Amino acid sequence: MSNIVVDKSKVPWWVSNVIVPLVNLTLALLVSGLFVFIAGENPIEAVKLIIYGSFGYIQGFAYTLYYTTNFIFTGLAFAVAFHCRLFNIGGEGQAYIGGLGVFLVAINLSFLPVPIVWLLAIFGAFLFGAAWAYIPAYLQSKRGSHVVITTIMFNFIASSLMIFLLVDVIRDTNQMAPHTVKLPEEIWLPSFEAFSGILGVKIRYSPLNLTFLLAIASLFFVWFLVWKTKWGYEMRAVGHNTQAAIYAGISPHKNIIIAMCISGGLAGLLGVNEILGVSHKIQAGFPAGYGFTGIAVALMGRNHPIGILPAAFLFGILYQGGSEVTFEMPNITRYMFVAVQGLIILFSGALENLFRPQIESFFVRRLNREVNA
Amino acid sequence: MEFLSDIASLINSTLRISTPLVFAAMAGIFAERSGVIDFSLEGKMLMAAFVAAVGSYYLGNPWLGLLLAIIVCVCLSMLHGFASVTHKGDQVVSCVAINILIIGLTTALAAAWFGQAGLTPTLNEDQRFLEIHLPFADALRDIPVIGTLYSDILSGHYVFVYLAYLSVPLVFWIVFKTSFGLRLRAVGENPSAVDTAGINVFTMRYKALAINGVLIAFAGAHLSTAVNANFFREMSAGRGYLALAAMIFGKWHPKTALIACLLFGFTDALQIRLQGVELPAIGEIPVQLIQALPYILTVVLLAGFVGKAIAPNAIGQPYIKER
Numbered sequence: 001m002s003n004i005v006v007d008k009s010k011v012p013w014w015v016s017n018v019i020v021p022l023v024n025l026t027l028a029l030l031v032s033g034l035f036v037f038i039a040g041e042n043p044i045e046a047v048k049l050i051i052y053g054s055f056g057y058i059q060g061f062a063y064t065l066y067y068t069t070n071f072i073f074t075g076l077a078f079a080v081a082f083h084c085r086l087f088n089i090g091g092e093g094q095a096y097i098g099g100l101g102v103f104l105v106a107i108n109l110s111f112l113p114v115p116i117v118w119l120l121a122i123f124g125a126f127l128f129g130a131a132w133a134y135i136p137a138y139l140q141s142k143r144g145s146h147v148v149i150t151t152i153m154f155n156f157i158a159s160s161l162m163i164f165l166l167v168d169v170i171r172d173t174n175q176m177a178p179h180t181v182k183l184p185e186e187i188w189l190p191s192f193e194a195f196s197g198i199l200g201v202k203i204r205y206s207p208l209n210l211t212f213l214l215a216i217a218s219l220f221f222v223w224f225l226v227w228k229t230k231w232g233y234e235m236r237a238v239g240h241n242t243q244a245a246i247y248a249g250i251s252p253h254k255n256i257i258i259a260m261c262i263s264g265g266l267a268g269l270l271g272v273n274e275i276l277g278v279s280h281k282i283q284a285g286f287p288a289g290y291g292f293t294g295i296a297v298a299l300m301g302r303n304h305p306i307g308i309l310p311a312a313f314l315f316g317i318l319y320q321g322g323s324e325v326t327f328e329m330p331n332i333t334r335y336m337f338v339a340v341q342g343l344i345i346l347f348s349g350a351l352e353n354l355f356r357p358q359i360e361s362f363f364v365r366r367l368n369r370e371v372n373a
Numbered sequence: 374m375e376f377l378s379d380i381a382s383l384i385n386s387t388l389r390i391s392t393p394l395v396f397a398a399m400a401g402i403f404a405e406r407s408g409v410i411d412f413s414l415e416g417k418m419l420m421a422a423f424v425a426a427v428g429s430y431y432l433g434n435p436w437l438g439l440l441l442a443i444i445v446c447v448c449l450s451m452l453h454g455f456a457s458v459t460h461k462g463d464q465v466v467s468c469v470a471i472n473i474l475i476i477g478l479t480t481a482l483a484a485a486w487f488g489q490a491g492l493t494p495t496l497n498e499d500q501r502f503l504e505i506h507l508p509f510a511d512a513l514r515d516i517p518v519i520g521t522l523y524s525d526i527l528s529g530h531y532v533f534v535y536l537a538y539l540s541v542p543l544v545f546w547i548v549f550k551t552s553f554g555l556r557l558r559a560v561g562e563n564p565s566a567v568d569t570a571g572i573n574v575f576t577m578r579y580k581a582l583a584i585n586g587v588l589i590a591f592a593g594a595h596l597s598t599a600v601n602a603n604f605f606r607e608m609s610a611g612r613g614y615l616a617l618a619a620m621i622f623g624k625w626h627p628k629t630a631l632i633a634c635l636l637f638g639f640t641d642a643l644q645i646r647l648q649g650v651e652l653p654a655i656g657e658i659p660v661q662l663i664q665a666l667p668y669i670l671t672v673v674l675l676a677g678f679v680g681k682a683i684a685p686n687a688i689g690q691p692y693i694k695e696r
Contacts, residue, residue, distance in 0.1 A: 160662065339476075
């Protein structure tokens with residue numbers, strides 16, 4: 001299997017960056033189908049429901065894009081840290097704390113004019129998320145504590161901290177449930193309903209809001225930062241070969257801290273979508289696994305914004321279509337889609353080289369034949 | 374006297390709570406000593422809990438449930454090996470994939486087979502492990518000190534508790550006193566030297582992962598067929614990561630890892646006792662803070678004391694045989 005040697009320079013870019021990921025994705029989805037079958041439902045019917053749920057009607061499609069927004073943030077978060085060879089699996093906790101940042105800024109500064117309070121709230125989300133990532137980053141670079149364990153622990157700690165705050169400190173005292181009061185309506189981010197009239201369609205409610213544009217802007221921001229700035233170069237150098245980077249005068253400590261803080265900040269932006277855009281209050285457990293999904297999104301998108309956008313969209317389809325499936329099929333719960341994420345991480349991350357040599361050598365041979373003919 | 378029995382029950386629960394951590398840390402030692410990172414202890418423990426609970430529910434015997442759990446966990450370890458040893462994929466990514474896959478799969482299948490809540494049915498006395506009362510435990514209870522030690526601390530545990538503490542010297546013996554252990558450690562330190570000596574690096578790593586799968590299965594079965602009588606969603610609650618932290622804190626050594634596991638177990642036993650208790654001068658500690666204590670302790674241990682933990686030299690690197 002590993003005997004196949006392929007001259008990497010002869011492999012066309014679209015084979016390694018499009019064909020191979022698509023093959024891996026197909027494998028993951030095939031195994032997912034098997035699980036759906038084991039759970040006692042028909043996988044083909046499930047696929048039909050997913051497609052109908054995510055594209056079949058305008059409200060469903062708006063939900064798909066709303067989920068896409070969240071996955072762009074968490075996917076970018078994982079990707080940025082990964083370029084420095086850091087496994088930030090704490091997106092969940094960073095998003096949770098980021099939500100706290102949005103809420104605190106928005107509720108305390110709601111007297112300010114609207115675009116300013118939005119900008120400050122976005123900044124608050126980024127800052128709080130970054131701060132929550134700072135401690136694991138510091139411990140990784142100074143004390144060698146593995147960032148995977150510390151970020152996971154910080155997810156647990158964030159969850160405890162937020163429950164404590166929601167129960168004892170910032171709870172809406174008129175309610176029993178652990179959530180805060182709602183933000184004043186003037187500062188809510190405009191949702192898709194407001195624009196739907198212009199597009200000639202009418203929908204009752206959609207969680208899709210202006211944050212979607214922020215997510216698109218973040219894609220450009222990350223692309224520029226990682227590939228077009230000196231800092232991005234340094235960070236990738238540290239990730240690629242720390243020893244060589246040190247000889248080149250690049251500080252690993254500084255780059256680890258910056259990479260993790262930007263990563264945490266991007267995860268924190270999820271709070272903008274959820275709190276300023278959709279629920280307008282902090283509810284217990286609002287990151288609901290989006291942080292973990294970001295890992296699958298980033299690995300499927302090969303850690304590049306151009307790949308993350310379609311990967312996030314695909315997960316948007318899976319989530320929105322998935323909720324249609326859980327509604328129609330009693331044996332399928334949303335956890336089935338957590339398992340699907342695991343499979344996608346397995347096949348497009350850990351097992352990405354499973355069929356790569358075969359596929360690449362197949363295309364190289366075919367192209368050679370065309371040249372010779 | 375009240376005080377003494379308090380201490381005894383605290384030690385008793387420390388021993389019980391540390392049990393899955395000890396199994397997981399021992400499992401981790403095998404994988405990591407051979408040079409394979411294993412963050413997937415968490416997922417494997419959860420899977421073992423699920424399989425053991427479902428297995429003993431249908432087969433009516435907890436030992437058969439345990440056997441099934443062992444088989445499934447070894448398969449998961451082999452999957453990790455297939456991705457990260459054979460195909461040289463990223464070891465951490467492989468672990469994260471397994472963990473997320475298992476969180477989803479166990480709950481989804483429990484919900485599909487047994488109803489929406491993601492619980493497995495409660496096991497009756499024949500289907501689960503029961504506490505073992507050592508001989509003469511009742512007769513000796515009234516003797517001061519020895520009675521407390523024997524009847525209240527040593528007696529009355531599940532079989533897994535005894536097995537866990539017996540596994541520690543066994544693991545020590547295998548890893549440090551046998552030729553298999555020497556090869557295992559060499560593969561993790563300098564695989565190319567081992568290869569030169571004519572030992573297959575890949576086979577060694579697969580063997581280490583197989584033992585890892587067997588050990589972690591005990592941890593999961595302990596959770597779902599001994600201390601609890603069913604499986605519930607995400608019941609491993611980060612124990613796999615705690616065990617890994619204990620192993621790193623113990624410098625990949627069974628004895629020191631055991632001490633770290635007991636420390637975690639003690640913190641957890643203490644947190645259960647502290648809930649709702651008014652402390653002098655501080656007042657009542659918020660329950661969320663107490664619940665977060667093991668996680669905070671993990672971070673503190675990793676950050677404060679480890680300093681330069683010397684990991685096996687070749688850890689995390691796939692071995693590439695030169696052509």
